[in-house]
Amino acid sequence: MRTISALFPKKIKVEELTAIEAKPYSNPYLVGFGLGLVLLATFVIMGRGLGASGAMSSIVAVTVDKLSPEYASQNSFFKNYLGDGTTNPLKDWLVFEVLGVFVGGFISALLAGRIKRTVEKGPHISTSLRLVFAFVGGSFMGFGAMLARGCTSGQALTGGALLNLGSWVFMLMVFAGAYAMAYFIRRQWL
Amino acid sequence: MNAPFFKFGFFGNEVSLILAFVIGIAFGFALERGGFGNARILAAQFYFTDMRVLKVMFTAIVTAMLGVYYLTWIGWLDLSLVYISDTYMLPQALGGFILGVGFVIGGYCPGTSVVSFASGRLDGLIFILGVMFGIFVFGVVFPLINSFYYSTYMGKVTLQEWSDTSYGFMVFLVVVMALAAFVVAEKVEKKMSEKLKVSK
Numbered sequence: 001m002r003t004i005s006a007l008f009p010k011k012i013k014v015e016e017l018t019a020i021e022a023k024p025y026s027n028p029y030l031v032g033f034g035l036g037l038v039l040l041a042t043f044v045i046m047g048r049g050l051g052a053s054g055a056m057s058s059i060v061a062v063t064v065d066k067l068s069p070e071y072a073s074q075n076s077f078f079k080n081y082l083g084d085g086t087t088n089p090l091k092d093w094l095v096f097e098v099l100g101v102f103v104g105g106f107i108s109a110l111l112a113g114r115i116k117r118t119v120e121k122g123p124h125i126s127t128s129l130r131l132v133f134a135f136v137g138g139s140f141m142g143f144g145a146m147l148a149r150g151c152t153s154g155q156a157l158t159g160g161a162l163l164n165l166g167s168w169v170f171m172l173m174v175f176a177g178a179y180a181m182a183y184f185i186r187r188q189w190l
Numbered sequence: 191m192n193a194p195f196f197k198f199g200f201f202g203n204e205v206s207l208i209l210a211f212v213i214g215i216a217f218g219f220a221l222e223r224g225g226f227g228n229a230r231i232l233a234a235q236f237y238f239t240d241m242r243v244l245k246v247m248f249t250a251i252v253t254a255m256l257g258v259y260y261l262t263w264i265g266w267l268d269l270s271l272v273y274i275s276d277t278y279m280l281p282q283a284l285g286g287f288i289l290g291v292g293f294v295i296g297g298y299c300p301g302t303s304v305v306s307f308a309s310g311r312l313d314g315l316i317f318i319l320g321v322m323f324g325i326f327v328f329g330v331v332f333p334l335i336n337s338f339y340y341s342t343y344m345g346k347v348t349l350q351e352w353s354d355t356s357y358g359f360m361v362f363l364v365v366v367m368a369l370a371a372f373v374v375a376e377k378v379e380k381k382m383s384e385k386l387k388v389s390k
Contacts (some may be wrong), residue, residue, distance in 0.1 A: 002304020025225035028245035029372075035220040035246060036253020042213050043258055047194025048273045052219055052301035053321065060325045077332035096207045098304055105305030107215070108234020117310045120229035120297065134196075134229075134313040138303070139318020141289050141328065145300065146328040147339065148285025149275050152299040153217075155282070156247065160276060161254035163349045163360055165278030167191065170286035171299035178288025182236035185295055189233040 023112040039161060048093075049158025053145035055098035057081055060091050077146075122189045133188055193261065197271040218305055227305035229313055230295025236294045238382040241375035247366040259361050279342040295321060 009084045025031075042050055045162050060080035065072040072078045116181020120131040145151040148170050150159070156174060192198040196206055224246045225231040234240035261267035293299055297307055298317045306314025332339070350360040 011290045013321075015262040025231070025242075026223040026244070026372075028224060028242045031220055031224035031247050032246040033253050034223070035258070035267040037219070038213065038216045038220055038255040039250060040257035041216075043254065043272050044193040044261065045195050045209060045213075047197040050213070050301075050306065053325070056300055056318070057205055057320050057325045057329075060322050060329065063322075064326065064329065075329060075332065076336070077271050080265045081320035087317065091207065093206060093210045096210035097214035099215070099299075100211040100216075101218035101221070101301060101304045102214075102308045103211075104215035104218025104220075105210025105222045105227055105308035106347045108219040109227060109305075109309035113220075114222070114227070117312070119313045120306070120311055121313070122230070129265045130313055131316045134296050134298075134316040135320035135323070137292045137294070138298070138317040138322075139294055139324035141293025141299060141317075142321035142324025142326075143328045144287070144289030144292055144324075145321075146285070146336075148282045149278070150287060151289065151301070152247075152293075155275070155300045157250060157254075157288075160247075161258065162272065162274045163255065164274045164277065165344065165347045165349055165359075166275065166279065168349060169277075169279065170282045172288030173283045174290040176305075177287035177292075178236045178286075178294040179206070181291045181294045182233075186237065188295075189230060189297075190237060 022114045022116075036159075036161070039157060043161075046093075049154065049162070050097065051094045051150065051154035051158070052098055053100070053142070053151040055094040055152065056142065058144065060088055083175050109147070112115055122187070124190070125188050130188060131187070192386060193267045194271050197268075217301070221302055221305045222309060226302040227311065229306065229311070229335065231296060232299075232302060233297050238378050240383075241379045244371060244375050247369055252298065252365055252368045255361060255364060274346055275350075277344040277347050278340065279344060281339050281341065292324075321376045337376070 039050055042048065058081050061072065061078045064075075064078050065082055072082060106115070108152055119127050121127065125133075142152070145154075148155055149168075150167075152174070155167045156171040158169055195201065201209075221227065225242055231240055232243060235243035251342065258267065258269065258272070262269045289299075291316075296303075296317045296319070298314060300321050303314045303317040307318060308314075348357075348360075350357050353360070
């Protein structure tokens with residue numbers, strides 16, 4: 001645990017020093033309406049929906065290809081993302097969209113005074129343990145998203161709005177999995 | 191009017207990438223406004239103290255669903271050209287469950303972790319690295335689980351086709367379900383936060 005925090009030179013403040021009061025988050029129904037309009041616009045303009053995990057798999061495939069081109073060309077999963085070599089796999093719709101998500105998130109947080117160098121966690125868990133949980137949780141998420149052919153954006157939101165059967169089953173199982181696990185991990189959050 | 195515009199050749203690939211970036215900005219902006227860059231708010235959903243995830247997601251789904259339904263009905267949008275993924279029942283159900291477990295352990299999903307990192311959260315960045323590691327592991331074991339990955343294939347199938355009802359009826363049903371979920375969410379949220387106040 002200690003070695004993980006040693007990786008980060010500056011000590012991370014977990015409790016906020018409320019020098020500037022951050023604006024409260026917006027009304028969830030209003031945010032949902034806005035998000036729904038963004039999704040609708042994507043359907044109308046592009047004929048496709050939003051996504052996030054796909055961009056990360058493109059980056060992983062490219063990294064694997066850089067480290068071991070031979071292995072990447074033999075593995076059917078990575079090969080699928082790399083294509084036939086005529087186009088750059090990072091010149092991808094989802095990669096550009098996720099770059100936008102980063103910029104949009106930054107702009108919104110900046111305008112609301114919510115940029116904060118911190119680690120989000122409950123009061124009863126150490127920062128390093130929280131970071132371990134973040135990595136482990138992310139790994140489950142990455143694996144699950146690949147198996148389900150999409151994540152919360154690609155399956156739940158996009159497929160949900162298009163009334164796709166597989167997406168609705170996926171969404172219900174996401175909530176089932178999270179609620180089933182929540183009790184065992186409550187010390188991290190409460 | 192012929193939508194989806196891209197499928198009717200209104201613009202090419204290069205322009206679609208610029209639009210992807212612009213759409214992404216709006217997406218990220220909305221997620222941050224909703225508090226989705228904050229793992230504690232996202233995790234609170236699973237302890238019933240803050241039901242934002244459910245409220246935002248179902249409002250977004252209902253909004254986009256009604257928009258698609260209306261635009262299709264008046265003939266502006268050709269729904270057959272809007273991409274939906276094929277249904278592979280078992281791998282999608284198991285994938286969703288694993289993803290849900292990862293959601294409450296890690297506190298984010300791939301999209302929200304990007305927003306979290308963008309607003310300075312280190313756990314968001316570590317989560318992203320975890321997602322990439324999980325994807326890498328999936329890629330490595332993919333040849334072994336290949337047959338399961340392609341099992342229980344059902345093709346492109348919507349709820350209305352599967353239940354043999356009409357599009358309009360299914361849209362109505364989802365709206366009613368969402369409204370009921372909102373009422374329950376508001377009540378549960380109030381009850382749980384009062385309970386936590388007492389215990390503190």
